Amino acid sequence: MSRPIALITGASSGIGAVYADRLAGRGYDLVLVARDLARLETSAKKLSEKHAIVATPLPADLGKPEDLQRVAKRIREDEAISFLVNSAGVAPSGSVLDASETDLDRLVFLGVDVLHTLTVAAAKAFSARGEGGIVNLASVVALMPERFNGSYAAAKSFVLTLTQSLASELDPKGVRIQAVLPGFTRTEIFERAGVDSSGIPAGMIMDAGHMVDAALAGFDMGEVVTIPSLGDDGLxxxxxxxxxxxxxxxxxxxxxxxxxxxxxxx
Ligand SMILES: NC(=O)c1ccc[n+]([C@@H]2O[C@H](COP(=O)([O-])OP(=O)(O)OC[C@H]3O[C@@H](n4cnc5c(N)ncnc54)[C@H](OP(=O)(O)O)[C@@H]3O)[C@@H](O)[C@H]2O)c1
Structure with missing residues (x-):
């Protein structure tokens, strides 16, 4: 029996890299998508050895339409792929008025267009096969747009809305979809954006391993929206x-x- 495959974008670092480890631990083979081939190869080797699975790097700059279409095609055509994690993303360097328009356009393309294309490709392919799971990384700022860069917050609101709407369409087809809304999570994202994260109170930043483990627990519970920090789910x-x-x-x-x-x- 061949194993099912999970395709993870943003798998070279942070949250995507943790998903790769956890899904391999759940018995998935992996297709690891990001730009940095060397990091993907190192990670693929480590995860293959640790979990006795097959991990394959699929290098792609998702900001380039031809690379995006190549990844979408893989999702459509590789029938073993039954799980998608959309984790590729970038943070803004500051407020909308302080950021360059080119950077904001790139952020929105990666956070909205790329996620939309891959989610729709997976939704159609998985529903035709009658099973599968999709995890979309949104953010708590989708709920608090006044407190963060508006382009980033709006991109994450798009992720939340798309996921909530698709959940009702996919449920009868046997396909699960979940939006994960992390708060601050300890990854490279701040450093990459040139943001000094030292001022964020330690009590507000979650370890990436804990964040992903909580999100997967929420997925297992059948949640469409998971907020890993939220203790009182009645809220x-x-x-x-x-x-x-x-x-x-x-x-x-x-x-x-x-x-x-x-x-x-x-
Ligand atoms: N960390 C947080 O506080 C936080 C909070 C809420 C939501 N999130 C969301 O969680 C997701 C993961 O973030 P993270 O914190 O894990 O960030 P991260 O450590 O910086 O990882 C981002 C990943 O995205 C990939 N990526 C960036 N641009 C890409 C492109 N053009 N093409 C392909 N891959 C690209 C990077 O790989 P390469 O550089 O190798 O391409 C890397 O693997 C993002 O969607 C982010 O918005 C993060």
Missing amino acids: WSAFDQARHALAPHLSLDKPAPRYLPGVAAE
Whole structure:
């Protein structure tokens, strides 16, 4: 019996590298995607030996449309791939007004377009096969956009919304999808963005291993949205219920009376 394959983007570092280790521990062979081939090869060798699985580097600069299409094609055509982790990403160097437009465009392309293309490719391929799992790395800033760079926060809101919508479509097809919303997590992401993370209180930064283990526990529980830090899950339920309570009021034939009282009274 051949093993199922997990394809992980951003597998050369941080959260993606931890997912590679944990999914190999769960018996998956791996396809490891990132730009840095040397790091992918080192990691593939280590994980193959540690877990007695097959790990294959798939070097790609996902910021290049031709590389992105090559990875999407692999997801569509390799029938052994049944798990996708979208972890490739970059952090902003500061606020929107302080960042270069080119950097922000790159961040949004990687966080939105790339994740969208790979998620849709996997959603279609996995539903045709009747099984599979997709994990999308969002962020808690999707819920707190006022507190972070708006381009990054908006990209992570896209990830959350796409995942929540697809979950209802994929569930009847036997495919699971999850958005993971980490807070600060100890990885290279800050250093790579040229950001000094020394000012972040230690009590607000989670170890990447703990973050991924908690996220996988949430996946196993069937959660569509997992916030690894959140102790009181009733807070999320209340937030989600408040959102659903808006539903009957969001699309009506008349404007609200506070905007156009005359029309509302007609
Ligand atoms: N760390 C946090 O505090 C935190 C919090 C919330 C959410 N997240 C999210 O979690 C995800 C992983 O972040 P991390 O903290 O693990 O960051 P990281 O350690 O910097 O890893 C980022 C990964 O993305 C890859 N990558 C970057 N640009 C790429 C490109 N153009 N093509 C292909 N791969 C590319 C990098 O590999 P190469 O350089 O080899 O290409 C690396 O493997 C991101 O989506 C991030 O937004 C992180």
